[in-house]
Structures are given as C-alpha cells and as structure tokens.
Amino acid sequence: MIDRRDIGSWISGPPTEPGHFPGKGLGLPRGGSGSIARPGRRILALCVDWAACLLISTAFFHGNSFATLSIFAAEQMALVGTVGYGLGHRLLGLRVERLGGGPAGIPAAIVRALLLCLVIPAVVFDADQRGLHDKAARTVLLRR
Numbered sequence: 406m407i408d409r410r411d412i413g414s415w416i417s418g419p420p421t422e423p424g425h426f427p428g429k430g431l432g433l434p435r436g437g438s439g440s441i442a443r444p445g446r447r448i449l450a451l452c453v454d455w456a457a458c459l460l461i462s463t464a465f466f467h468g469n470s471f472a473t474l475s476i477f478a479a480e481q482m483a484l485v486g487t488v489g490y491g492l493g494h495r496l497l498g499l500r501v502e503r504l505g506g507g508p509a510g511i512p513a514a515i516v517r518a519l520l521l522c523l524v525i526p527a528v529v530f531d532a533d534q535r536g537l538h539d540k541a542a543r544t545v546l547l548r549r
Contacts, residue, residue: 427534431504431545441534442499442546450493454480457492478518486514498549501539509544517542 428434428441458476459468466472484491489500489508501509501517509517520526520538527536535545 425532427532428545430533433545433547438548440548442548444534446497446499446548447546450491450497450499453493453496454491474522478522481518481521482511482514485509485517486511494546500547500549501544502547504543504545509542513542513544517544 426435427443431441434440455473455477458480459473461476462468462473481491485494485501486509489502494500501514503509503513517538520541521536523538526538526541530536531540533545539545
C-alpha cells in the first residue's frame with residue numbers, strides 16, 4: 406500500500422545528509438571561487454545573454470524567435486567552448502568547466518547549448534545543482 410511518506414519523500418527531492426551543500430559531492434568548496442554557482446546568478450546571467458541575443462535578432466531579423474534562439478545557441482557554443490563563459494557568465498563572475506577542472510571545450514559546449522535551448526534539461530537538476538544539460542556535457546557552472 407502507498408503511504409504518504411512515500412509520496413512526500415519523492416516530492417521533497419533527493420535526500421541530503423546534514424552538512425550537505427551544492428558541490429560537496431563533486432569535491433568543490435562551499436563558497437567563494439570555485440564553488441557551484443547559485444540559482445540567482447545563473448538566472449540573471451541567462452537573462453543578460455538572452456537580452457543581448459534579442460537585441461541582435463531585433464536588429465537583423467526583426468526579433469524572430471527562431472533567430473533569437475539560434476543566436477543564443479551560437480553564442481553559448483562559441484564562447485563557452487573557447488573561453489569558458491558566455492557574456493552573462495562573464496558579467497556575473499561565473500565560468501563553465503569540465504568536471505575535474507579545465508575548459509569545457511567545443512564538443513561539450515555544443516551538447517550543453519543544445520540541451521539548454523530545450524529548457525527542460527536546464528530546470529531539472531540534482532542535489533549539486535547541476536542541470537541535465539551540464540550532466541550530459543560533463544560540465545559544471547562555477548563562481549570565478
């Protein structure tokens with residue numbers, strides 16, 4: 406028989422032990438440089454990137470939604486793949502790295518950007534606050 410505790414444990418998310426913090430399972434510090442980027446900065450960085458892409462799309466493609474999404478994907482692939490951060494990441498002090506350190510690289514940036522454009526993989530995340538797009542690309546978004 407299904408018990409309320411069964412449903413409650415599923416709804417409340419993954420269990421965390423006392424002292425757990427995002428990134429602990431990955432060997433990252435609790436705060437400061439090299440720690441997991443918090444949701445507020447992530448969302449603001451996304452808004453900055455989207456606004457910049459929307460400006461470009463409006464200037465050249467009359468604000469076409471597909472053009473805006475394509476520009477966003479290209480920006481993420483090119484900048485994250487080469488320098489490790491998009492425009493919004495840079496302005497908010499974030500960087501994308503491979504697990505274990507080092508730059509993300511072009512292949513990981515392509516996977517990450519394509520899944521980010523689908524939205525759902527970005528909003529489904531684990532106890533370490535890594536979205537499915539980061540898990541698939543084997544990357545992590547860190548504070549600089």
